[in-house]
Structures are given as C-alpha cells and as structure tokens.
Amino acid sequence: MDGTAHRLPAADDDPGEVLVDWYATAARDLPWRRPGVDPWGVLVSEVMLQQTPVVRVEPVWRQWMARWPTPAALAAVSPAELIRAWGKLGYPRRALRLREAAVALVERHGGVVPPDVTALEALPGVGTYTARAVACFGHGQPQPVVDTNVRRVVARLVHGRAEAAPARSADLADVAALAPTDPARAVRFAIAVMELGALVCVARTPRCGACPVRNACAWRQAGCPAADGPPRRVQKFAGTDRQVRGRLLDVLRAAEGPVAAVQLDQAWPDAVQRSRCLDSLLVDGLVEQTGDRRFRLPA
DNA sequence: GAGCCGTGGTC
DNA sequence: TGACCAAGGCT
Known part of the structure; x- marks a missing residue:
C-alpha cells in the first residue's frame, strides 16, 4: 500500500492542493518564471517588483538580464548607469542596493546567489519576503513566502477577515500550515497563493466567482463582512x-x-x-x- | 513601529 | 478627481 491512494481524496478539498492545480491552468506567463531563469534573475525580478506593478517591471527586467546576466556583471556597472537603466520604476534606491548586493555576492559568495534564507537576508535590499522568494522560486526550496497578496488571501481564506492585518511573525506559520507536504508542490503552492491574490483575491473587488477555493473561504462563509479595523491611511505623494x-x-x-x-x-x-x-x-x-x-x- | 522612500494606472 | 493600490525594506 502506498500513501497516494489515501492522499488523493483529501486533495479535492485541501485548499493548498487545489491552489497548486489552479496555478497550473491560470498562471501568467511572466519572463522570470520561465525555465532557465537562474536565482540571480529571480532576485533581480523580486527587487524590481517591490511595490511596483508587473507590467512596468517586465521590459526593464528583460533589459537588465540581457545586459547584466550575472552578479559580477552588475557589480561592475556605475551607479549612474544603473539609475538611468532603472528608468521610472520608482524607489531608485533599490537600484543602488541591487548593485551593493551584487558586490556582496561577488565578494562573499563566489558570484552566485546563495540558497539559504539567512545569507540572502544579509544582502542589501533583501528582507524577509525577498529572501524567501529567492530561496523558493530561485532555488526550489519549499519556503513559506509572505507578501501583501498572501497576507490578504490568508486573512480571508483562513481568518474570515476582509483585509490583511499588518505583517506579523505568525504569517509564516499560517502559510506553512496551508502548504502541501510534497516539496515540489509546496514550491508551486507558494507562488500559487501570490498569484491568487494578484488575479482573483484582489484588494478592491475580489472576483470570488472565479476563485478555486471559494468553498473553503472563511470570509465568504461569514458573509464577506466589511473590514472592521481602523482605516489605514495612504501616503500622500503630491508636494512631498x-x-x-x-x-x-x-x-x-x-x-x-x-x-x-x-x-x-x-x-x-x-x-x-x-x-x-x-x-x-x-x-x-x-x-x-x-x-x-x-x-x-x-x- | 510608524513613517519614509517613486511612479503611474484604476475606478 | 482624488483616494487607493502595486511581489517591501529600512530606520
């Protein structure tokens, strides 16, 4: 008796498993997700994607990877050139930090992107999210990866709340509890949750009719209650x-x-x-x- | 831990 | 039209 036959029935109503299968059919074809993209390419994409929409990142990422396909290549470029190549992605300090990270990779890691989260988090511009994203998507490690999309999905699916709470340490455990046990599927699960948050379980008007896990959603079962916490105020920009x-x-x-x-x-x-x-x-x-x-x- | 750090699209 | 939002990190 192998365990497979006993796992299959559970998969039908296990949100983690369902999301992995959903991702196989619904995922966007983004260049940094394609086969052959190495951890460096993933790192560059994750830094560019910090607070910046996918559509704006795509062309810049292609240019950067064509021009500077390795950490050593980027480490040799002047800040001026990188700031110009960063274009209008915003938060241009990220370009400087990416260069500093490339220098650190050359000096401390033989010019390659390390697989362990601790070493990644020590790089400039790489925090909790980016380190786990690179370990998971770049190196195939089944790490819990929590970004704003994931926090929102977990808030609704698990906790029955309309909005994501502020980031907290328990987020990693919440996501890990949903992840499939099979390592390869756990890796795809991590990106699948993010994709659900980006395409379906969006902030403003969630498309619950298209959601593959709507029947398991605590927020939906509770009648989609409105957000109860204090209204979070958005940062001004004009004149700042x-x-x-x-x-x-x-x-x-x-x-x-x-x-x-x-x-x-x-x-x-x-x-x-x-x-x-x-x-x-x-x-x-x-x-x-x-x-x-x-x-x-x-x- | 609240506030700061760019930019542009959407509703 | 202006508030809201977009794969965070750092101090």
Missing part, C-alpha cells in the same frame, strides 16, 4: 519630498553631464524643500557633487 526627489533625479537622468544648481531650480519652486531633497539624495548616494559645485548621478 518623494515627489521633489523624483523631479530632481529626472533632471539629472536627462542631463548628459553635470548640471549647475540653477538648472535644478526649475525642478521645484520651493527652495527650502528643494535644497533639503537634494541633500537627502546626496546622503543616499543617488546624486554626487562635483568639485565645481555642480551635480550629477554618481559615477
């Missing part, structure tokens, strides 16, 4: 330092060489705020000052 920094960087990205301070004046009318933001860009290493008091992307 983030917008001003973006404007300043825009000027420097477009310029051929160093630009005088007077050229940066046109980026934002408020001199005090403009100066503060330029200083913060210098501190962050996104801008450098030349000897003749002009400014440029760091060489």
Whole structure:
C-alpha cells in the first residue's frame, strides 16, 4: 500500500492542493518564471517588483538580464548607469542596493546567489519576503513566502477577515500550515497563493466567482463582512519630498553631464524643500557633487 | 513601529 | 478627481 491512494481524496478539498492545480491552468506567463531563469534573475525580478506593478517591471527586467546576466556583471556597472537603466520604476534606491548586493555576492559568495534564507537576508535590499522568494522560486526550496497578496488571501481564506492585518511573525506559520507536504508542490503552492491574490483575491473587488477555493473561504462563509479595523491611511505623494526627489533625479537622468544648481531650480519652486531633497539624495548616494559645485548621478 | 522612500494606472 | 493600490525594506 502506498500513501497516494489515501492522499488523493483529501486533495479535492485541501485548499493548498487545489491552489497548486489552479496555478497550473491560470498562471501568467511572466519572463522570470520561465525555465532557465537562474536565482540571480529571480532576485533581480523580486527587487524590481517591490511595490511596483508587473507590467512596468517586465521590459526593464528583460533589459537588465540581457545586459547584466550575472552578479559580477552588475557589480561592475556605475551607479549612474544603473539609475538611468532603472528608468521610472520608482524607489531608485533599490537600484543602488541591487548593485551593493551584487558586490556582496561577488565578494562573499563566489558570484552566485546563495540558497539559504539567512545569507540572502544579509544582502542589501533583501528582507524577509525577498529572501524567501529567492530561496523558493530561485532555488526550489519549499519556503513559506509572505507578501501583501498572501497576507490578504490568508486573512480571508483562513481568518474570515476582509483585509490583511499588518505583517506579523505568525504569517509564516499560517502559510506553512496551508502548504502541501510534497516539496515540489509546496514550491508551486507558494507562488500559487501570490498569484491568487494578484488575479482573483484582489484588494478592491475580489472576483470570488472565479476563485478555486471559494468553498473553503472563511470570509465568504461569514458573509464577506466589511473590514472592521481602523482605516489605514495612504501616503500622500503630491508636494512631498518623494515627489521633489523624483523631479530632481529626472533632471539629472536627462542631463548628459553635470548640471549647475540653477538648472535644478526649475525642478521645484520651493527652495527650502528643494535644497533639503537634494541633500537627502546626496546622503543616499543617488546624486554626487562635483568639485565645481555642480551635480550629477554618481559615477 | 510608524513613517519614509517613486511612479503611474484604476475606478 | 482624488483616494487607493502595486511581489517591501529600512530606520
């Protein structure tokens, strides 16, 4: 007697197993999911995808992988070139951190992306989520992977709540409890939960009619109650330092060489705020000052 | 741990 | 139209 015959009936109503099968038919064809993409390609994609939509990442990821297919290749590139190649993905500090990570990979890991979560988390710009995503999707390890999609799916499916609670340490255990025991299926499960959150169990208007695990969903069984917690407020953007920094960087990205301070004046009318933001860009290493008091992307 | 760090699309 | 949202990380 092998155990297979006893596992099969359970799989029909085991949400973890159902999601793996659903993913096989519903998954998007994204370039970083294709066969042959190595852990480096996965790492680059995960950093680019931090807070940035898939559609904007796709073309940039293709360019980066064509130009810098290894950590060593990226480690040799100047910050200025990377900031320009980052384009309008946003949060350009990620480009600098990815370069720092590449340098660390060359210096500490022989130029390869390590498989263990602890070593990955030690890399600049790699936190709890990204480290597990790379270990799981890049190295095939059955790690629990928790992002905002997964927290939302678990909140509804398991806890019967409309919205994801703030990240907490128990999230990893919640997801691990849903995962199939077979390691290969556990790996696909990790990406399947994220895909469900991205395509079906979305934040604003969930498509419950298309959900493969709707019959097991605690939120649906509870009648889809509205969110009860305090309304989380979204960050402003217009008029903030983030917008001003973006404007300043825009000027420097477009310029051929160093630009005088007077050229940066046109980026934002408020001199005090403009100066503060330029200083913060210098501190962050996104801008450098030349000897003749002009400014440029760091060489 | 709350606030900061870009950008653009959607409803 | 403006709030909301998008595969987080860092301080």
